[in-house]
Amino acid sequence: MQISVYVSATLRTFVNRKAKIEIEGNNVRKILERLQDEYPESKALFEEDGTLKPFVSVYLNEERVSEQSETSVQEGDQILLLPAIAGGAPAESVISDERRKQVALDDSEIERFNKHLMLREIGVKGQKRIKAAKVLIIGLGSLGSPVVQYLAAAGVGTIGIADFDEVSLGNLQSQVIHGTRDVHRPKIASARDSIKAINPKIKIETHNEKLEVDNIADIIEDYDIIVDCTDNYKSRYLINDACVLLEKPVVFGAMYQFEGQVSVFDAKSGPCFRCQFPAPPPSGLVPTCAEGGVISPLPGIIGSIQANEVLKLIIGGGESLAGKMLVVDTWNNHSSVLRIHKNDNCPICGKNPSITEIETFDYEDFCGLKQEENELLVEAIEAEELAARIEKGDPLTIVDVREPHERAIQRFPNAIVIPIGQLARRQKELDPDVDTIFICREGKRSILAINTLREAGYKGPMYSLKGGIESAKNIIFSNEGAWL
Template sequence: MKVIISATLRSFFERASELELQGNTVEEALKELTEKYPEAKRGLYDAGGNLRGFIRIFADDEDVTDASRWRDSLDGVSQLLLLPMVAGGAPEDSIISEERRKEVTLDDKEIERFNKHLLLREISVKGQKRIRAARVAVIGAGALGSPVIQYLAAAGVGFIRIIDRDEVTPGNLQSQVIHGFRDVKRPKAASARDTVRNIDRKTEVEAENTEVTPDNVLSLIDGCDLVMDCSDNYKTRYLINDACVLSGIPCVFGSIYQYEGQVSIFGLEGGPCLRCLYPEPPEPGLVPTCAEGGTISPLSGIIGSIQANEALKLIIGIGEHLSGRLFTMDTLNLRSGVVKIRKDHNCPLCGDRPRITEVEEFDYEEFCGLAETETEDPVESLTPEELSSRITNGEPVTIVDVREPHERVIVKFPNALVIPIGQLARRQKELNPEIDTVFICKEGKRSILAVNTLREAGYKGPMYNLRGGMDAMKDFIFPNEGGGL
């Protein structure tokens, strides 16, 4: 049997180019070769005894590299060729390692189920296995969490941990499409888990009915490849961002407000983080939360779907993603754009000299202005019961409604003076400093800002905040005023 060796492999065989061997199978030929050239053993086989990837064996024009062919008779074959396999490729940027991808197998049902992914050249079987291998934590099973969780489950993500402390309310159903009316009063995490189970039984899903705190955040994201920030408040966003950067887990950030939304990726391989983009949250009360400011129903579907799409791209390792860039969209005028985010080298978290090294040691309450500071006088509050009895008893009290006009249309407060926060300082003369003034808004947060604003402007009269706002007051509002807009 004549064996011909490509010049590229001759260094293993003392530069021999052609040999005559006795063997009549590939196995025998290889055995003879390594006996003749003991040095060649290291060249041909890896530490596990497998033929190295760069070697191909051809019997004439037929590829017989696979070990299953090694005992086939080589009768009628004129020459055995030892050729190089020249191959390689650009690095793939998947956040899922090759080892974990290889552990996954897809059965016939999954091949049918994920057919439309397998048809895409960039995804194919390899990408689908990465999706199956992926472990994702979704923080928030509300408006953004609804599309994120459902699309990740439908795409075949292998493990999803859903974290949310709240229960489903009727008001959630306008945008939180993962829950139905039967889920009202159930924990959102459990309701979302059940939806996932209904999508794909093979997706492992954990429901954590808990608030994310500096004490539990690290364990909640532990073992995950990716975190989806679908939260609705600054404190949680900064906490998630910090925990992700410190744990080396990338985070897909999303936020919505009225008609507008934003998406970005933080903490991906040295990319910028939330603190590089927004070093500090806005003053509490200045920007209403979703619950207070409202959102148009499909907005969370659009923004959450983009978050899920970014997550899948990171998992598969394809396309251009939003690390170092911020996607913004205004659905009212249908405008969207992408702006660059620079990494801040002075960032206290991911900069050159980080000052935040543990989430437990950082005061998120104070950072987000939620803690009652000692220097500032706390704002005195009235409960809905107290305000109600004062009105009923005819005690003199000025009520100032600081809500926007469209909010007042929903529920009016009878006989209230209407002054938007922006006009308070210059219209303070309309208030009588001799009698108590009570400020009301929707949730009792903007009204605190109103009290502080007037105090700063020099107003000396007694001021109170209606605790819990109109939401807490709704059971006391005079029934003849409510019902039917």
């Protein structure tokens, strides 16, 4: 029997870039075994004992199942492989009646929010709750943009914004709260202007600092809801853990290329981010949004759904995405709401948590970001030195491990192209008597490539281009992208 296996965008590089695969089999375990036979690169997603690595989960018809499941599958069933990119009962409002009664709506607000007041589900009570609410948006990039806009337009009384970055030209394709004249301004300043332009009555609190273990609790403490609009695993785990400990709901959004995820993590009543994704993928294995790209309206779609979830938590009603994850694939117009479950062994929200304070947890190490370790393990070459060696005509092999769309933007001449997943079996193409230089966008995936080859037994000298193509741009390429 042929079963459709849907593969989430970030994992498609392991299955020849296919979104949907038909695989013969009558239970989940057999289908996943056959997947590894037919797509050998997908073996990277599995441990040696055949279990999936912790950053991947498998769903059968929208319920999470074990990869070893012998449950038989029927004609028309769907299997979904979902990575960390990363309830249901009508909820009570997060705003107490006492706080609601402390706010009043003036005439201009009654006119401004007329279309909310018309809705039976919101009405005056709901609008007062929205005005009384304090919401923190972490990350003012592409997801943060629509969240800021809609929460400001909806009348959230206090909006906190946290970001320490500046606006760049490349941000403007999807970060719609920033404009051309904001380039090089702090995102926080530009976001504040946008909120004021929408509604000058909103109280804005700015947090222009990087979130770390020693400041996050102070930053989030005063808010009712935290909206995670960040783009890296370290921030996501840090936000999750702090919010579990301080009992704050997190409205989570993530995306990659054409696909997005939204969920509400509230450990008081349901699963947290760690329950769903116990560990991040190894650094460099799954491309980030910056490396993978994103279609312009996608953050608008995902961020708007996040803003909608925030409003439902404030109003108190509707079906929230707590205990569920909405997955939207805008390229194939495929979307589903998956159930996610609390993990009793979760290290932060489980029955016997091992993380009881965030100060003692090493987030850098957990997310594989420890630079020193990588530097010890892998030798790097500076772009200047590589350029000089190429010019001298030194014998060396350059291996480009980037994705095809990245190479299309800037080709690295004279490089052979080997995806990381194929390195082990194609190591014969490398000459162990000659230096091999690995290049990627930022210098992270090339380190992973070298470690992969070492594990596969390759003995030749290997170097990572330090900082990747990004750091070599002005040295190896002229402005037009031409070679030297």
